[in-house]
Amino acid sequence: MQSRSAHKVNALIFLLLIFISALIIAFRIDNVRFEADILSCLPKETKSGIDESIIDEYTKRIDSQIVFLVKDTKDKIKAYNAVKELYNELKNDDMTADILGYSDSDSQKQFNEYIYKNSHAIISNKLRKSLEKDSYDKKVLSSLFSGFAGVSSNEIASDPLLLTRNVIKELSKGNNIRIKDGFLYIKYKDDGYYFLNVTTKSSAFNLKSTKILSTKLTDLVLRLENNYSVTILKRGTLFYSQKASQKSENDISLIGSLSLIGVFSLIFFVFRSVRPVVLALLSVFTGVLSGFASVLLFFDSVNIILLAMALSIIGIVCDYTIYYMSLRLRSQSNQSAFDTIRILKKPLSLAVATDAVAYLIILLSPIEPLKQLSVFCMVTITVSCLFVLTIEPYLCQRVKRREFKNTAIIEKYLSFVSKRKNCLTVLLLIILICALCVPFTSFNNDPKS
Incomplete structure (x- = not known):
């Protein structure tokens, strides 16, 4: 009972956090400028000794x-x-x-x-x-x-x-x-x-x-x-700037649509249920809401290029729900949704910590949009994981245990990668392909193109 009451307190705190994030967006959205700053993508010179106001x-x-x-x-x-x-x-x-x-x-x-x-x-x-x-x-x-x-x-x-x-x-x-x-x-x-x-x-x-x-x-x-x-x-x-903003808008529309359709179609195909798709959507929504609020809180402008780059974390955020739903569906009949989340709490927290640290390193970048990306991604993946840990057990109490269908392909893949020789062969092939492609790769740092 004590553990259940503590979990309820955590869930209420999480809902309060989401409510505060919504308030931050409501009050800050009119004071923040959305931009497509080409020059802001360049690192600032910190050793020149010139006053920043002059620059x-x-x-x-x-x-x-x-x-x-x-x-x-x-x-x-x-x-x-x-x-x-x-x-x-x-x-x-x-x-x-x-x-x-x-x-x-x-x-x-x-x-x-x-x-x-x-x-x-x-x-x-x-x-x-x-x-x-x-x-x-x-x-x-x-x-x-x-x-x-x-x-x-x-x-x-x-x-x-x-x-x-x-x-x-x-x-x-x-x-x-x-x-x-x-x-x-x-x-x-x-x-x-x-x-x-x-x-x-x-x-x-x-x-x-x-x-x-x-x-x-x-x-x-x-x-x-x-x-x-x-x-x-x-x-x-x-x-x-106009070309960059137009390209970013197109990337957001294309990448966002393909990511959402692809990821959630895959979830539905694997689980054969709408519930995991809805839970993944709620996890993404709460994470993006809090991540966007954190960017508005710490920055006076939001670079639209950030929004296109930030869509890369949709797959990472959905993984937390997939982990939980997979373990929940394969759990024992006498195991509650809260028992399942207690088993998953440590490995899930470790996964989130490693992802957050990876984006924390980007925060050291002198490029302003990358700092915004770092803050957005850190907060988004953390809050999405908290949604899984605090809210999803309440929404999955009536989920019945069942076996996954059409797992033959997955089992063959796991059998293949479990052999060390196969893993090394694949790794060497990837390295070889990259080495052969590098001489034919061209780099362009011209902003007008």
Whole structure:
């Protein structure tokens, strides 16, 4: 009686834990950001000595930057009209904060005035040495009398030494960037590109804004390419994050569906009963609920890539119910559900402890999403095991003892692996296959792909 009452207390404590987890999710879900952070998958540099706030600010700036290159064509008007329409569309969009790449007449005038006022301060050492030579006046005269120099009387009156002209010439020397039709123009090999640098208002790591803005910009680029027959290149963390989030959503749908259907179909096929399937579902649900609550409790954002990776533990979580149901169905007629769980308590606890320690090691990783994965998996497998130990005995009191059907395949497998020679042969074959496949395996660390 004392043991039964203690078990009832444990069950009530477990239900209270699940209730608290549900409350944490209810109160924290609106304050947590779901993201597809590409840069957060990179380890943080801990030995650089740079303040983390500076690194975070730099990351945010990279995050909000988008670059567009409109390739120039033989029909100059088409390329110019394309970049002009692109600029106007981006300028009028509510999700863009600033656009660099267009310089109107006022901006160019301000730049020239700045160069003129500060020309004495920014002249190069080469120009200073040229000024000290006696031949500098001859260079000025050659420019005045040259028909191609374009020196006006106003420039002679304002800047008789032509310092501003020389400073601009020095700044532009070896530079492939210039102003063309009011836009920044880059010359690369034999091709020319109009350049636009866009800063977004919201973070590219925000899942909702990423999807909206990425779709809008992709559609805009396709429309302009079709209308003007030009090539528009785009780069930015926004597009990488959107691709990662889309791939993660697809992985969650595919892997989640296949895992659930496969695992629970297998359970039903083995036990020929709905009860183990329902118990496994409840075990997974309580574990995932508590694991998700723990992530929301310790982190301010949840990386969607985590959700796809975390689905790998569904099979591990279902194992605890399978262990218990297998032992329960093969138990003696005078053995209660609580007697069965007492037999299974130590080996099941040891199995959970080893799984939890394995994920605990991942917590030492400098990568934030992996830390979230570690916390989620540790809590999920622990709470799922607690569900089996505390709740399932109450739900399995009326389960009748019976023999498993169609166990011939399982018995043949156990007979095969029980022989040491067979196990070593299989292990060597696996090692050999891996060794042969490694030279043909390629690794890609390019985030844009």
